[in-house]
Amino acid sequence: MAGTEADDRTQDKENGGGESTLxxxxxxxxxxxxxxxxLVAALFTGSAAMFAEAAHSxxxxxxxxxxxxxxxxxxxxPDRRHPFGYGKERFFWSLIAAVSIFVSGAVFAIYEGISTILGEENEQTLAWVAYxxxxxxFLLEGTSWLQAVRQxxxxxxxxxxxxxxxxxTTDDPTVKTVFFEDSAALLGLLLAFGGVGLHQLTGSAFWDGLASLLIGLMLAGVAYVLGRTNKGLLIGRQADRKLVFAVRDRLSARPEVEAVVDLLTMMLGTDSVLVCARIDFVDTLGAADVERACVEIDAQLRAEFADLEEIFLEPVPRNDETVRTRVLERYGQTFATPDA
Known part of the structure; x- marks a missing residue:
């Protein structure tokens, strides 16, 4: 990673999200x-789709x-209680946001849609207010959506x-959440427009209720996608494969390294990665040489990869059967090429 880009990403961490916050x-x-x-339009028109959209917003x-x-x-x-920092708080609160979309948006919209379809016919009033x-x-939501797309x-x-x-593959669930919810909002507005229009044309509230039901199902789908993303990050997802293989290649290229036996990575937060490398060092190195090599490797990796937050290097022989068995159980084979 170029120095300027690394500096930008480090600054973005310190700013609490930078463009993500905007x-x-x-x-x-x-x-x-x-x-x-x-909400004002829903109260004036009595439209189920507008009530669903108010709940959506x-x-x-x-x-x-x-x-x-x-x-x-x-x-x-980081502090004593959380020595690896608080980066996963972004994943946790984003998961809660996904739950919020489902509970306060999808459930209400689905209920409103079903009750309108199965209930008595209600006359629609002041449809022009809804339009x-x-x-x-749509204009306001489009502005927000364009910002999310740009980022x-x-x-x-x-x-x-x-x-x-x-x-x-992103590890920034905040931007992904805004993009998906804004996309769903624009589609929801089109569904609401269709529901209100068909209700006005046919005189049947069925179309209004159907629009509300579809909005609710769409929100449930968005909540599921976002919840699944954050679940994976909270559990402890591996870093991006390109980063993993790049770190492996840098380690393998060091003259002190005979072989990279194992390489573990985990997302600690957005743009924050933990690396644990088990390395077979050249046998001719003494204990002091291995210690010095570990310090130099740590410095090299941090200078090149801004995302590396914590780096642990463990000297192990590559023919150790216990370590080899664990690696094979995890990957099926020792480090394959990126294209495998």
Missing amino acids: TVLIAGGANLAIGVLK AADTATEGLLLTALRRSVKR AVLGAS VRNEAAAENVGFRAWLR
């Missing part, structure tokens, strides 16, 4: 304004608050991966 703040402000507008606003908490708390310095609010909401593109370009690949 993305969350824009989304939170937009969702708060949109939620008030939708309320869930999104709560989500942004949780994401801001995640960004602020995750940069706390005006939906139009204004995803920038992050993907910086890591030299595609847009979808970054969303699939």
Whole structure:
């Protein structure tokens, strides 16, 4: 990693998220304004889809608050009780945000949709209010969505991966959460527009209820995707494969290293990785030489890879059967090539 990029990412950690914070703040402000507008429209029109959308925006606003908490708390310095830092707080609060989307958004929208479909017909009033609010909401939500898309593109370009690949592998759940919830919000607005329009054209509240039901199911899907992502990060996901293989190659290239026997990595937080390497050092090295080599290797890795937060190096013989068995059980084979 280039020095400038490494410095930028280190500064971003210290700033509590940098651009991620801006993305969350824009989304939170937009969702708060949109939620008030939708609630007013729902009260005037009696539309189930508008009530579902109001609940949707309320869930999104709560989500942004949780994401801001995640960004602020995750940069706390390590201490005696948490020697590896608080980076996983970002994963925890993002998981709670996913639960919030499901409980306060999806469940209410599904209930409202089913009760409208199965209940008595309600006359729709002041449909133009709903259309005006939906139009204004689309503009506000679109602004937030564009900011999220811009950050995803920038992050993907910086890591030299595609847009979808970054969303699939990122260790920053805050930006992913904002992108998915904003995308769902825009689709939800279109569904609400369709529900209100078909209700007005046909006189049947079925379409309004169906729109609300579809909004709820969509939110449940988004909550599931985000919850699964954060579950994997909380459990202790391996670092990006490119980083793992790059670290392995740097270790193997050292003249003091005979072989890299095992290499363990775990995400401690966003852009924060723990590395534990078991190394077979050249047999001619003395104890002092191995100690000095460990210090130099640690310094080299930290200088080249800004994401490495903690580095542990353990000298082991590569023919040790106990270590070899553990490696084979974990990977199936000792370090394959990146293309394997």
